Amino acid sequence: METPALPVPEARSVIPAGLRGIFPVLVALVLLALFQWLVSESPFAVYLLSVMGVNIILAVSLNIVNGMTGQFSIGHAGFMAVGAYISGVLSLNLKEVALSFLPVAASDQVLFTVALLVGGLAAAACGFLVGLPSLRLRGDYLAIVTLGFGEIIRVVVQNTNAFGRALGLSGIPQYSSPYMVYFWVFLVVLVARRIAGSSHGRSLWAIREDEVAAEAMGVDTTGYKVRSFVISSFFAGIAGGLFAHFVPIINPGSFTFVKSMEIVVMVVLGGLGSTTGAIVAAILLTLLPEGMRSLFNALGTEGSLAQKVDQIRMPIYGLLLVVLMLSRPQGLFGVRELWDVLPRWIPRKRRGLS
Template structure:
């Protein structure tokens, strides 16, 4: 079991403790926004990393904390991306008169699109969560996989969502501020869930479902809730993705994308939020880094760089097998980074166990 002692801020009034981290994050994010204003490539990479971190951390709520094995996360991402993208496309020219400027109005509409995408994805999460009442382990995995595929087939056959061509021309309203804000919010939510009574119930379900039920945990309700929360953030991640890429098509949300996220959380350690973050950042940056290195080496010759994309998936596959054989608990197991890091990192937490 992981240590979930909540950090205590002495001298902070009770009503402020909840929103304090968010308030603290805002100026930092604004600073990041200002610092990266001249570096579009950096913003792009950071956005991809951010989206993957949101996906990994949110999937970890279901797979890591609750112990249910979902491999259809890209389906929820697709729902969020398409709903948010479609909403933004339809309301491209809408200007909210009570906002001071067009840009501010756009940002508000963007937030609304993200929330809408997240909410619809959450509804789908509820629908997929329902079968988990009756299914366990492998069966649930297949159902979530099937769900992801069904979503893709539906989108591919719907004129409204542009069929196989997808949606293009989605207004690029995303910013590093917005992406990182949601990354922060997702991590905060995951950590707070883990250290709450709710989270304890999820962990109990993971450790032993029958025992948890015997102790009075309503396993069904908690499992469905975990799915809904996880799907909401995946939907938001999809919405963010749609708004910085500008073009989405069913090919972006296949089984492969789901597997990428699964690899991340398995590599980081199922149940470890910080593990998921580290693995998501690393596994997103690694191919990007390799690609730019090869582009440099090849002197503008793209073939070597393209190889990176090709070779990434078999390597992920082998990585999964090797991890399971050599270190099945992943990077951090179910612990967090401060539980395994050297003493100097965890000094703050001494005596709090």
């Protein structure tokens, strides 16, 4: 006679049910405060990490459109410019304003957050206006439309007095910090992962794999493409706002077609559809120029190559992209995430599979 199996007690979470949704955010806030304290002593580290964080936001947000939805946008720098200039002008107009019920530092951060959100919403509105008519197009035609939008934005700010024209916009309060930058990095990664694991994400994947079949199955392809475009544009605007608040001056030269292609290279290098792939590629391509500059300085070429890193990095990016397309067309991770690759390097006994 077999002994009946005893019921296995359910594992109880030590986190109260009401805090489970917000718990990752609370942990992130504590870790970011520690991170800010560790890097605050080095201005160069603060600047480099801030640039890296902005690039991560841009790459992950573009991955929602180019990777998950399978579209091809090459005008992401245009949405970044919208967020940068709108939030920058708003901060310039509000920098003398203080909220009397808050300390000065807290008041500045509240106004900075408002400026960021306004810049992000302005970029999202532009994304909606561009995406609604143009996302009925596919492939190269969509790429041409987004490229044209990016150039239109650049020409507009270059010829508008309120945006400083070609000389750029200076005097923007330097409110940005690694804490704020990486808080938005955390948010864009969280949103991207939540979208990828939801029913909306499955619709985006279906559009990527076969748009005609997805539409035949009842997926509102145009609606989902516009939504992904708006979300992507919003975070690009946030990245632009963060960028505008830690550089001395913003000018149209920071938001050219070259910047858009740099973001596209990050997404393709990491793997179209992989959020962690976009993060790894953004980190690598942000550190690459600094590594090249340090190498050239060590070789004693300070007066030649070391000063031309910004000019030669794009040909190097192009060469990397050609090599990658020939050797690994799907990118570093393909559509997988970092945690899907790491277990291959861990012994089976440690994973509890044997």
